[in-house]
Amino acid sequence: MSFIKLWFSLLLLHPVLSFSQHGGYMLQRSLPGIEAYGVDPDAFSFLTNRASLASVEQPECALFVVQRFMMNEFREYHGVGVWPTSLGNLGAAFHYSRFLNFSEQRFEFGYARALGTVEVGIGFAYFSEKASGYRSLRGINAAVAMRTRLGTRFTVGWQVMNFPGVQNKTPVHAIWVASLGLGYKASDDFLLAMEVTHEQEEPINVHVGFCYNFHKSFFAKGGVHSDMSGWYGGAGWLHNKMRVLVTVSHHPFLGISPGVALFQQL
Secondary structure, eight states, X not given: OHHHHHHHHHHHHHHHHTTOOOOOOOTGGGTTTGGGGSSSOOGGGGGTOGGGGGGOOSOEEEEEEEEGGGOTTOEEEEEEEEEXXXXXXXXXXXXXXXXXXXXXXXXXXXXXXXXXXXXXXXEEEEEEEEETTSOOXXXXXXXXXEEEEETTTEEEEXXXXXXXXXXXXXXXXXXXXXXXXXXXXXXXXXXXXXXXXXXXXSOOEEEEEEEEEETTTEEEEEEEETTTTEEEEEEEEEETTEEEEEEEEEETTTEEEEEEEEEEEO
16 A cells, blocks of 8 residues: 555646646546536636636626545545636635645636627636645736637637746746637537647647436536547536536556536526
């Protein structure tokens, strides 16, 4: 067991040891935000494409908890809130994870507005990574995004992000991430989405996912990522303004990660 913990520690510390900040496109995070290229994006969608925040019509908050690779010591927390206003829509999110002597925190803020048929969005985030025996890695990243609809069934958008790492007030690394997404509304109940993402010094990742609503109160989501050959899925229940989503993802080397998300419209 001590060997397994050591192995995971080295795996998680890799971004710190190499003075880099990973783009944050983890497998499980794709699931609640898949509707970023749909007609009715949820609260988490703006983390996938900041411009999708412009289509949010009601205030909503959500909490997503993931137990990575079935390990009690490695749990991740994601929270988000969105607020539509007459001057544009606002979003805020946080991420926290901790494993042994490594911890990561992230606070993100987004703004989006519709300009005719085009939606534009921007975002900023502060991140901090700490590991025992190493100096902390912290910094600020920014994102710009666009989204528009092609007819009544297609939604297309792009986003570019830059992650400047800062250590002791000295820039040490910057990672850019570019993505292009397309959503197809096959019917009022079925959404098929595809996103192509290229992160600096990483292979291109193709993400394909779907969202299906059935029997009014139930829905399901699922998808795959090409870069890691991993998949995810989830099923949920809708009651009034509250939604509950139970999720699972599978990494080909690290195994299963279960999770649960709670959405509440205000």
